[in-house]
Amino acid sequence: MFECPVPESVSDRIQMAHGGGGRLMNDLIRSVFLEAFGSPSGSVQNDSAVLSSPAGRLAVTTDSFVVQPLEFPGGNIGSLAVHGTVNDLAMSGAEPLYLTAGFILEEGLPLDVLNRVVHSMAEAARLAGVRIVTGDTKVVERGKGDGIYINTAGVGAVPHDLEISPSSVRPGDSILLSGDLGRHGMTIMSLRAGLSFGEALCSDSAPLHESVAALIRAGIPVHCLRDVTRGGLTATLSEIAEASGLTVRLDEMSIPVRDDVRAACGLLGLDPLQVACEGRYLAILPGEYEDEALRLMRGCGVSSGACLVGRVEEFRTAPLLMKGRLGVERVLGMPSGMQLPRIC
Amino acid sequence: MFECPVPESVSDRIQMAHGGGGRLMNDLIRSVFLEAFGSPSGSVQNDSAVLSSPAGRLAVTTDSFVVQPLEFPGGNIGSLAVHGTVNDLAMSGAEPLYLTAGFILEEGLPLDVLNRVVHSMAEAARLAGVRIVTGDTKVVERGKGDGIYINTAGVGAVPHDLEISPSSVRPGDSILLSGDLGRHGMTIMSLRAGLSFGEALCSDSAPLHESVAALIRAGIPVHCLRDVTRGGLTATLSEIAEASGLTVRLDEMSIPVRDDVRAACGLLGLDPLQVACEGRYLAILPGEYEDEALRLMRGCGVSSGACLVGRVEEFRTAPLLMKGRLGVERVLGMPSGMQLPRIC
Numbered sequence: 001m002f003e004c005p006v007p008e009s010v011s012d013r014i015q016m017a018h019g020g021g022g023r024l025m026n027d028l029i030r031s032v033f034l035e036a037f038g039s040p041s042g043s044v045q046n047d048s049a050v051l052s053s054p055a056g057r058l059a060v061t062t063d064s065f066v067v068q069p070l071e072f073p074g075g076n077i078g079s080l081a082v083h084g085t086v087n088d089l090a091m092s093g094a095e096p097l098y099l100t101a102g103f104i105l106e107e108g109l110p111l112d113v114l115n116r117v118v119h120s121m122a123e124a125a126r127l128a129g130v131r132i133v134t135g136d137t138k139v140v141e142r143g144k145g146d147g148i149y150i151n152t153a154g155v156g157a158v159p160h161d162l163e164i165s166p167s168s169v170r171p172g173d174s175i176l177l178s179g180d181l182g183r184h185g186m187t188i189m190s191l192r193a194g195l196s197f198g199e200a201l202c203s204d205s206a207p208l209h210e211s212v213a214a215l216i217r218a219g220i221p222v223h224c225l226r227d228v229t230r231g232g233l234t235a236t237l238s239e240i241a242e243a244s245g246l247t248v249r250l251d252e253m254s255i256p257v258r259d260d261v262r263a264a265c266g267l268l269g270l271d272p273l274q275v276a277c278e279g280r281y282l283a284i285l286p287g288e289y290e291d292e293a294l295r296l297m298r299g300c301g302v303s304s305g306a307c308l309v310g311r312v313e314e315f316r317t318a319p320l321l322m323k324g325r326l327g328v329e330r331v332l333g334m335p336s337g338m339q340l341p342r343i344c
Numbered sequence: 345m346f347e348c349p350v351p352e353s354v355s356d357r358i359q360m361a362h363g364g365g366g367r368l369m370n371d372l373i374r375s376v377f378l379e380a381f382g383s384p385s386g387s388v389q390n391d392s393a394v395l396s397s398p399a400g401r402l403a404v405t406t407d408s409f410v411v412q413p414l415e416f417p418g419g420n421i422g423s424l425a426v427h428g429t430v431n432d433l434a435m436s437g438a439e440p441l442y443l444t445a446g447f448i449l450e451e452g453l454p455l456d457v458l459n460r461v462v463h464s465m466a467e468a469a470r471l472a473g474v475r476i477v478t479g480d481t482k483v484v485e486r487g488k489g490d491g492i493y494i495n496t497a498g499v500g501a502v503p504h505d506l507e508i509s510p511s512s513v514r515p516g517d518s519i520l521l522s523g524d525l526g527r528h529g530m531t532i533m534s535l536r537a538g539l540s541f542g543e544a545l546c547s548d549s550a551p552l553h554e555s556v557a558a559l560i561r562a563g564i565p566v567h568c569l570r571d572v573t574r575g576g577l578t579a580t581l582s583e584i585a586e587a588s589g590l591t592v593r594l595d596e597m598s599i600p601v602r603d604d605v606r607a608a609c610g611l612l613g614l615d616p617l618q619v620a621c622e623g624r625y626l627a628i629l630p631g632e633y634e635d636e637a638l639r640l641m642r643g644c645g646v647s648s649g650a651c652l653v654g655r656v657e658e659f660r661t662a663p664l665l666m667k668g669r670l671g672v673e674r675v676l677g678m679p680s681g682m683q684l685p686r687i688c
Binding site for chain 2: 016017019020021022023024025026046047048049050051052053054055056057058059060061062063064065066087088089091092094098100101102103104133134135136138139140141143144145146149151153154155156157158164165166226227229230231232235239274276334335336340341342344
């Protein structure tokens with residue numbers, strides 16, 4: 001059988017040799033990665049970057065990104081990979097300094113997709129004030145990947161002596177949420193389900209460190225911080241409540257969910273409280289600092305919708321309770337099935 | 345059509361929900377990762393680890409691992425992921441301190457394979473004296489991965505003021521190689537080609553930082569360090585020679601390659617000088633320190649086969665020249681095709 005091949009330039013796509021350590025890999029590093037991220041020396045980088053060490057403590061984190069589709073309203077896998085790791089550092093109250101970028105590329109990936117993703121990363125890093133200091137590229141055969149997987153690891157400086165952790169949570173603490181829930185997850189799920197909810201549904205992916213820094217700089221003794229990603233508010237607060245041995249009591253009426261997100265959730269049979277965000281966080285802190293913290297959070301664009309969603313109490317009945325719209329209190333459990341894979 | 349399903353316990357394999365942020369993901373983190381790597385608090389970890397910051401400069405690096413097959417004589421993707429990143433730090437003359445571990449798992453991966461890999465990582469880290477401080481797990485659908493991909497990023501302390509870089513290389517420098525070439529690459533390629541070369545062919549994967557530290561501690565003014573990985577000796581030295589603007593002149597007779605590696609290369613049509621190692625490095629340093637450096641390198645098990653393989657000269661003819669077995673000098677170019685993908 002004769003098949004007429006579609007004309008296509010091999011040089012416009014990732015080939016196995018782009019990961020082989022030879023000339024093509026060096027060309028890719030120079031023409032795509034160094035072009036976007038820059039390099040101290042202008043040459044193909046050393047195996048590691050040597051950098052100044054911050055005083056005090058370091059925060060170190062890692063996150064891999066496998067989101068499908070690779071590009072979506074409000075960002076792409078590249079900007080997401082910067083925001084996700086910046087936010088993991090921010091959740092220690094750290095100032096993000098350095099990111100590493102590890103790429104696993106699938107043979108056949110169009111180079112223009114890679115270029116768009118890499119430029120989004122560079123731009124997201126610039127806006128967040130963090131440097132992408134070193135990287136790595138591997139190529140896997142067609143069908144052994146899904147276009148692009150990215151790992152970003154991050155190093156930050158910890159400019160405080162707080163122990164920001166579930167174990168620091170105390171009865172009487174207020175639970176503040178930085179904004180409305182579920183936009184990122186529902187943007188991705190709607191794309192995958194082939195649904196369109198108009199222009200409005202757009203990822204909330206954003207860097208949170210400046211909002212957190214405003215709390216730390218003001219001397220607010222933050223007990224726990226957590227970004228609301230996989231598993232949504234329910235998983236995040238279940239983990240914290242279980243780890244602290246206390247009960248978190250939420251008021252459903254106070255939890256902001258946009259109408260379009262709620263509608264998309266309804267259509268797909270999802271609970272908005274279990275849907276991931278990429279630009280929202282929870283701050284748990286002593287009740288007496290609640291007003292000041294809300295004021296500071298609302299002063300930052302990314303957390304302008306900050307609100308009180310619940311309080312911490314001595315343990316009773318279950319780790320996570322929520323008073324519903326009709327005034328009835330119910331137990332929320334950690335999500336157990338597969339709700340939303342590959343949203344980040 | 346009726347198909348009789350093969351009985352198989354779903355719970356013995358990775359499911360999509362292991363990456364979903366809910367109960368199953370937490371169970372996996374506790375039963376596999378925290379069990380092997382430990383955790384400061386014993387609980388599901390925070391998003392980032394807060395650690396003491398070393399004095400002086402930091403080295404930061406990242407490497408993703410996509411080796412196929414996942415397990416091979418002399419190691420597996422887990423031990424390789426520790427050695428690879430420890431070695432990238434060592435090539436800055438850094439003392440490795442902290443590693444992060446990002447896993448991309450394919451749906452259907454047997455949990456016992458994951459457990460073996462994770463335990464090899466933990467053991468390799470213990471032996472190298474480095475801590476795995478934080479991690480991340482994502483799951484992709486069957487057919488969108490290849491069992492396990494691992495990213496390790498590393499943070500190390502730089503206990504010296506040397507500028508270890510191709511730009512520090514000078515005419516008159518000696519080029520020392522820490523041992524025989526090609527064992528790792530040919531172990532992997534032989535497995536993939538279905539060839540058996542007996543028990544002897546085994547990966548050289550090993551941590552190199554102690555051998556490097558012996559040079560640094562002795563005050564040897566090392567100019568450049570590079571582990572001989574993808575692209576082999578030819579790519580590694582081509583890069584250094586091109587970046588320095590000088591000529592590297594090798595003596596083929598002095599470059600150690602074991603007979604079984606040479607035989608395997610011959611059978612598969614590969615050049616041993618282009619085959620990757622995972623436990624070999626090049627040290628480029630002033631000629632007057634050559635004897636002392638060789639003595640120090642030979643005093644460490646991983647570099648007991650250290651030898652002089654060439655010298656750096658003012659630029660002439662081409663960046664990389666090699667005097668062959670018959671005394672004829674030839675130009676070596678950066679490898680340009682796809683020789684050995686997915687050996688790391």
